[in-house]
Amino acid sequence: MGKLLRTLLFGLIGAGIIHISVVLLVPHYSDRNAWSRISAYGNDWQFHTVTGETKPGTARLAFDPLFQAAACRFDITDLPAHITGVGTLPYWSISVYNRQGENIYSINDRTAIADQLDLVVATPLQMIELNKSKPLSAENSVLIEADMDEGFVVIRSFVPDESWSEQVASFLKNANCSPLL
Amino acid sequence: MLRNVFLALVALVIAVGGGTMSAWYAVNRFDGFGALAIGQWTGHPDAGTPLSDPYAKARAAREGAFPLGSAEGLAFYAYDDDKGAALDRRCTYSLSGNSPNSRFWTLYAADRALLPLDPGSGRLPALHSRQILRGEHGTFVVTVSPHAQPENWLATSGSGRMTLVMTLYDTPVGSNSGLVDMTFPAVTRISCDG
Numbered sequence: 095m096g097k098l099l100r101t102l103l104f105g106l107i108g109a110g111i112i113h114i115s116v117v118l119l120v121p122h123y124s125d126r127n128a129w130s131r132i133s134a135y136g137n138d139w140q141f142h143t144v145t146g147e148t149k150p151g152t153a154r155l156a157f158d159p160l161f162q163a164a165a166c167r168f169d170i171t172d173l174p175a176h177i178t179g180v181g182t183l184p185y186w187s188i189s190v191y192n193r194q195g196e197n198i199y200s201i202n203d204r205t206a207i208a209d210q211l212d213l214v215v216a217t218p219l220q221m222i223e224l225n226k227s228k229p230l231s232a233e234n235s236v237l238i239e240a241d242m243d244e245g246f247v248v249i250r251s252f253v254p255d256e257s258w259s260e261q262v263a264s265f266l267k268n269a270n271c272s273p274l275l
Numbered sequence: 276m277l278r279n280v281f282l283a284l285v286a287l288v289i290a291v292g293g294g295t296m297s298a299w300y301a302v303n304r305f306d307g308f309g310a311l312a313i314g315q316w317t318g319h320p321d322a323g324t325p326l327s328d329p330y331a332k333a334r335a336a337r338e339g340a341f342p343l344g345s346a347e348g349l350a351f352y353a354y355d356d357d358k359g360a361a362l363d364r365r366c367t368y369s370l371s372g373n374s375p376n377s378r379f380w381t382l383y384a385a386d387r388a389l390l391p392l393d394p395g396s397g398r399l400p401a402l403h404s405r406q407i408l409r410g411e412h413g414t415f416v417v418t419v420s421p422h423a424q425p426e427n428w429l430a431t432s433g434s435g436r437m438t439l440v441m442t443l444y445d446t447p448v449g450s451n452s453g454l455v456d457m458t459f460p461a462v463t464r465i466s467c468d469g
Contacts, residue, residue, distance in 0.1 A: 101282040101289075108290025109297065116298035120333035131339040144341075156340055156389035158442055159400040160381045165341070185378065185444060187347040195335060197323045200344020202445050204378075248341045252379070252444070254405055 121194060128195030131155070132167045132246050139175075141166045141269050144248065160253055162262050166271035167246035173273035174220045176232060177247055179211035181265035185252035190215055192242045199238050207234055211249070214274055215240050232274055247271065307331025311448075313375075316351040316441065316459045318448070348377070348444035352389070354436075356464045364392070364437045366467040367420035372460035373413060377446035379404045384419060384431045385438045392437065394430035402429050417460070421468065 121127070135142035144155070144163035157163070168175040177188070187202035188211065203209050213236040216224055221239045224232070249269055251262045307330045311318045321327045323335055323342025335342065343349060355361055356368060364384070374380055383401035384392045391400055402417060407427045409415045418424040419439065421431050431437065439462065448457070 097278075097282060101286045105286040105289025105293065108286065109293030112290055112294025113298045113301070116295065117301060117329050117333045120298075120302055121336040124336035124339075126339050127336040128339045128341055154388075154390050156338070156385065157391070158381055158440075159383055159391045160403055163341075187344070187444070189341065189344040189347060191341065192325075194332075195323070195339070195341070196325045196327075196332075197342055197344045198325065200346040202346050204445065205346055250343075250347065252403075254403060 128191065129167070129193050129244075129246070132165050135165065138167045138169065139271055139273065141249070141266065141271055143266065161250050162253055162259075162266055163248055163250045164266040164269060165246055165248045166269075167244065168215070168271065168273075169244045170215055170217055170220070170240070171243045173275065174214050174216035174224065175245075175247075175271065176235070176274040177211065177213050177215070177249075177269070177271050179249065179265060179269035181261065181268070182209070183251050183262060183265055184254055184258065186211065186249060186265070187251075188213070188247055188249045190238055190240060191246050191248065192240070193244045198240055198242075198245075201236060206236060210234070211269065212236065213238055215245065215247070216274075217241065217243075229274060301330055302333045302337055305330050305334070307334065313351075313457050314459045315353045315355055315357060315462050317353075318349050318351040320345070320349060320448075343442070346445070348442055349446055349448055350440055350442040351459065353439040353441070353462050356462045358464065360464065362437045362439065362462070363467065364431050364433050364435055365421060367418065367422070367424075367465045368439075369463050369465055370417040370419065370439070370460040371414065371463070373415070373458045374404065374441070374460065375443060375446065375448050375457055377404075377443035377448070379445075380441055380443045382417065382429060382439065382441045384429060385440050387436055387438060389438060389440065391440075392431060392433065395432050398430040402427060415460070418465075420465075 141164040144165050189197050189200040214232050215238045253262050308328050309321045381401050381403045407415050417427040419429045
């Protein structure tokens with residue numbers, strides 16, 4: 095009897111250890127996370143339309159039907175990323191994610207400067223340089239310090255009705271994501 | 276001797292089987308801790324941020340979603356009506372009351388995996404706060420139904436369980452200032468088909 099109880103106890107402790115290690119390891123080994131979704135859209139340093147449909151094997155994206163979105167992935171090891179967009183829309187917002195898909199910074203049109211989409215994502219080291227001498231092209235940019243190498247941004251925009259669809263699509267299409275020289 | 280080997284095997288089976296099953300369940304079904312529940316609505320202000328707990332992180336890594344940032348908005352989900360019964364796509368529900376502070380909100384019906392339902396051709400997939408009709412004190416009533424309804428109608432179709440998703444955009448609700456009026460519309464079942 096005592097042996098049976100000990101067996102059960104060992105089994106449960108083992109189950110606990112496996113449970114914890116699986117849960118902690120999933121984010122590192124998952125091949126269907128946000129980063130692989132973004133990578134499947136196409137090249138880096140370029141905005142791609144975010145769609146709900148994806149290739150088989152990956153989960154469909156749960157997404158507000160009244161929104162359109164575009165995503166751009168980048169690597170800021172060498173140069174900061176400069177994201178710009180021009181247009182007047184009912185609402186837009188942008189989020190910066192790290193490679194693990196964690197949201198590290200977000201702003202919307204009201205919190206941006208003069209309602210314009212213009213931001214620079216830089217590493218702490220690049221930030222020191224930027225604070226010393228800001229390039230003319232990034233004069234009015236919102237500067238975001240992010241301690242990471244690879245990451246991505248997602249711009250979301252509200253489409254209140256069909257008549258806005260074209261304007262929102264062109265805003266997202268013309269949004270620019272490039273290294274800040 | 277053989278008995279000991281057998282017991283060791285049993286322990287191993289419990290450990291590996293139980294560990295993987297519970298981990299699978301936690302990753303696929305469990306939303307993580309730190310939920311903000313108001314009435315029938317729950318939201319996860321920490322979801323997708325570096326502050327979220329390991330369960331929420333594991334789940335996010337499997338879904339590959341881009342969660343809304345704190346300056347963007349916060350999604351709230353209703354799985355049950357005010358009697359505690361699961362929401363059904365064949366039933367008609369009324370959402371009445373007011374919404375918390377936000378610049379605007381959207382409302383749509385989704386399945387258990389939170390994918391928006393297709394209500395059929397020519398019907399709006401979602402409603403937003405700038406198009407709905409309101410009563411005299413700013414309150415509103417939205418009828419969620421597979422059949423056409425007067426005033427604010429959110430169309431559904433098909434059968435099975437559903438989730439109502441109300442996303443508040445540009446809202447202070449996620450911050451814990453305590454100054455926000457947390458009123459959410461109550462979800463009440465009116466009738467059911469079949």
